[in-house]
Amino acid sequence: MxxxxxxxxxxxxxxxxxxxxxxxxxxxxxxxxxxxxxxxxxxxxxxxxxxxxxxxxxxxxxxxxxxxxxxxxxxxxxxxxxxxxxxxxxxxxxxxxxxxxxxxLKTPCRKRHDFKVCRRCRRAYPASLDLCPDCGQPLMKVEWVxxxxxxxxxxxxxxxxxxxxxxxxxxxxxxxxxxxxxxxxxxxxxxxxxxxxxxxxxLIDYITGTGLSMRLMGLEGRAIDLETAPKLEDLGWRGRIARAAFELLASKNYEALREVVGDSMAQTLIDEIEEVSKALGGSVPWNLMRPKLRRALFEAAREAASAHIxxxxxxxxxxxxxxxxxxxxxxxxxxxxxxxxxxxxxxxxxxxxxxPMDEELTVYVIRAPRFKLGEVEFEACESGLRRLPAAAAILLLCKGAATLP
The missing domain is CATH 3.90.920.10 (DNA primase, PRIM domain)
Known part of the structure; x- marks a missing residue:
């Protein structure tokens, strides 16, 4: 609790x-x-x-x-x-x-809005801390959404x-x-x-793309036959890989590539992606990629197309x-x-x-990022008394982001 x-x-x-x-x-x-x-x-x-x-x-x-x-x-x-x-x-x-x-999920916003609070001091601290800097008590994590x-x-x-x-x-x-x-x-x-x-x-392995084989999709080796490589219109995972790869190339989503191969290798592949993207027509130009880029793109496409359950x-x-x-x-x-x-x-x-949104409660907000509930938008608040609709106050109390004064 x-x-x-x-x-x-x-x-x-x-x-x-x-x-x-x-x-x-x-x-x-x-x-x-x-x-x-x-x-x-x-x-x-x-x-x-x-x-x-x-x-x-x-x-x-x-x-x-x-x-x-x-x-x-x-x-x-x-x-x-x-x-x-x-x-x-x-x-x-x-x-x-x-x-x-x-x-x-790997949502970048978590680093911005998750934090920890000290029950004793009633203060908010960065999520990276484990103990309250002021009283030494263990901190409680608040996972915002x-x-x-x-x-x-x-x-x-x-x-x-x-x-x-x-x-x-x-x-x-x-x-x-x-x-x-x-x-x-x-x-x-x-x-x-x-x-x-x-x-x-x-079923789980299929949905998450666990064990997908580049070889069985005709994507291993230096010479790639476009007739047997995954196409946008293919069914099942072949089509998913092709469509996700196409989208990654078209959008030049370097961040997705970095998550798969790391910053240093991604940087060496960016110039090649720029060249390959120029050949992007109505299909994925698998044959124009070096094996290293093809594998990185395959893994990034698998990650993008799978369902994270x-x-x-x-x-x-x-x-x-x-x-x-x-x-x-x-x-x-x-x-x-x-x-x-x-x-x-x-x-x-x-x-x-x-x-209820038509009944109000006064709470001491320790920290609350900006949020919307029903048709009402609530501005970010830290260390202050707020009179809020009951539903909003209860949300903050349940998360440990607020307490009764």
Missing amino acids: SFISEADSLIVKRFFKNFYRRNSSKLYVPSRLPEREFGYFTFEKKLMVRHLSFNSPQELWEKMAEDTPLHIYHSAAFYKYPRAPMDSKGWLGAELIFDIDADH CDLCLEAAREEARKLLGFLEDDFGFQRFRAAFSGNRGYHLVVEDESILELDQAERKE DVVVTQDVHRLLRLGNSLNGKTGLMAKMFDPNELDEFEPMSEAVAL
Whole structure:
């Protein structure tokens, strides 16, 4: 938990309790409900309450309204005995789930907006520090999320849907904003329920481009036959590599190249890229590249075209997933479900606002970068009292970026 004080936790709990008492029936009810395991964190304890199950939506709603969870999860798996210890549950299958988190992406903005705070001194410090320079206490990390973070996560979700629809032929999905920094996607297809961990790992490797071979794509060696090299119109990974390479050359994205080969080697390849880019017509001029540049471009294209997912989540057949339309205790935002076809239109910092914007709280802001919530934009603030809409104040309290005065 990231609360600065117990008083902060208590005020957030009051708002969460009001939400669940009024909106528990809006929580997502997973299919085959009695076969699902549920678990949740409370405001008081750091350990998860697990091995719960509910026979009806009403039972679930009443439990949430009564206990006021900080976070609530349900299993992607189906069990014969969901309340039993893990070894005795009787696994019946599991949905195929994906988690995309901006925290796992190489977004340059993180260096600008992440920081640490001292609970005792109530001051903000650079993220590189571990101990408070003034009192010596361990610092607490505040991981912010901005529009660039959320757009990066959206792009990964977009690529993931492309793999699942175009390459695997899946058609039915369930999607939700995580309530913090990313997206959850669930494949709703009976054919995947009994896949074991090894089989799910094969899907993961394909989606992440793990083990892609330049040789099998006809890109190794000095002499390249353009007839067998990847083309823009090719299906599957061949087309993805060609299109990503074309875009990298057309945009002269040297930063992507540096991430693959390092600064020193990238610098030696830039002049060659300039020459190769001049020959860019309607295809990638693989035959004009030296092997070293071709390999660097291949790796950069693979990195750009793959979907960056949390591989541990997808492979784990016993994984718990945040319950759709519940509140995320790290932000006070809703894990809002939406139509996957409307991914491009979905606005998380507006549509996931679930707590009041017409009620206000006064908080002491330790540090808060500029952010937008609903239709309201909030300017950056450091070390000052602010009277804010409850939803905005709760977000800062949950992140440890503010505290009650």
